[in-house]
Amino acid sequence: MKHQGKTVIVTGAAQGLGLACAERFHAEGANVLLVDVLAQKVEDHAKRLGERASWWAGDLATISKPMATELVDKAVADFGGLDILVNNAGIIHQAEFVDFPEEIFDRIQRINLKAPFLIGQAAAKVMIAQGRGGSIINMSSINAILAIPNSVAYAVSKGGIKQLTAVMAVSLIRHGIRVNAIGPGTILTELAKTVMANETQRRAVLSRTPIGRCGEPSEVASVASFLASDDASYIVGQTIYPDGGRLILNYTVPVDD
Ligand SMILES: NC(=O)C1=CN([C@@H]2O[C@H](COP(=O)(O)OP(=O)(O)OC[C@H]3O[C@@H](n4cnc5c(N)ncnc54)[C@H](O)[C@@H]3O)[C@@H](O)[C@H]2O)C=CC1
Numbered sequence: 588m589k590h591q592g593k594t595v596i597v598t599g600a601a602q603g604l605g606l607a608c609a610e611r612f613h614a615e616g617a618n619v620l621l622v623d624v625l626a627q628k629v630e631d632h633a634k635r636l637g638e639r640a641s642w643w644a645g646d647l648a649t650i651s652k653p654m655a656t657e658l659v660d661k662a663v664a665d666f667g668g669l670d671i672l673v674n675n676a677g678i679i680h681q682a683e684f685v686d687f688p689e690e691i692f693d694r695i696q697r698i699n700l701k702a703p704f705l706i707g708q709a710a711a712k713v714m715i716a717q718g719r720g721g722s723i724i725n726m727s728s729i730n731a732i733l734a735i736p737n738s739v740a741y742a743v744s745k746g747g748i749k750q751l752t753a754v755m756a757v758s759l760i761r762h763g764i765r766v767n768a769i770g771p772g773t774i775l776t777e778l779a780k781t782v783m784a785n786e787t788q789r790r791a792v793l794s795r796t797p798i799g800r801c802g803e804p805s806e807v808a809s810v811a812s813f814l815a816s817d818d819a820s821y822i823v824g825q826t827i828y829p830d831g832g833r834l835i836l837n838y839t840v841p842v843d844d
Pocket residue numbers: 598599600601602603604605622623624625645646647648649675676677678698726727728729770771772773774775776777778779
């Protein structure tokens with residue numbers, strides 16, 4: 588199988604895109620460490636997956652170098668090494684720019700950007716010492732490029748992910764560690780439901796998505812599996828956008844209710 592014998596860390600793996608990525612890598616023969624703040628959920632999923640799955644529970648909003656090292660060392664202790672990191676955990680909050688709370692801005696940067704930075708550092712150190720390369724995938728968004736007026740912290744964090752990915756890529760490729768990002772459009776998860784519950788926002792998203800629907804988590808997990816595989820051996824520092832055409836469309840399309 589594509590990822591037979593590899594060890595993968597996925598953050599934000601209790602649900603949504605992270606769970607889909609963990610399940611995909613597990614199905615393709617990898618060992619998976621599921622990381623999330625939702626301790627019971629992530630433990631239950633790891634036990635459901637059974638062999639080749641374990642979990643680490645912690646709040647990435649309080650990320651530190653020791654926490655990042657502890658998390659990465661859990662994968663090494665459980666499975667003997669580390670080959671792939673998917674920095675997926677992330678949150679969103681919506682409020683008008685002028686009213687956006689400072690403490691929420693800071694929290695979103697810690698979870699969405701600082702955690703991928705510190706966990707990426709810890710993972711890269713292990714991969715370099717192993718001497719067999721690796722793959723690091725950061726979860727970005729179309730909002731790394733597209734501005735949305737009521738999500739300043741989210742968009743800023745994803746713009747940061749785009750450049751974090753590029754800098755990590757040029758810093759680590761000489762060790763055979765490929766770093767890339769995935770920038771999904773609107774994918775049907777709990778995070779997107781908060782936005783799509785607003786009819787005006789739902790219509791705005793769908794009217795600008797040529798494929799005419801939101802994506803499924805599995806349609807992002809497949810991109811993660813590809814980027815981590817040898818089929819992507821010449822892809823370095825890129826952000827791949829599984830977005831149903833959202834980024835290339837410069838007019839609206841009729842929305843089927
Ligand atoms: N769903 C969408 O339309 C899109 C999502 N994304 C990104 O994909 C990633 C995953 O999003 P979804 O699966 O949609 O969200 P989700 O809300 O369904 O799942 C996010 C997971 O991350 C975990 N998490 C959140 N804060 C955490 C913390 N402080 N410490 C540890 N774990 C924490 C949650 O417990 C949850 O299990 C995020 O980075 C998001 O920005 C990007 C583009 C589109």
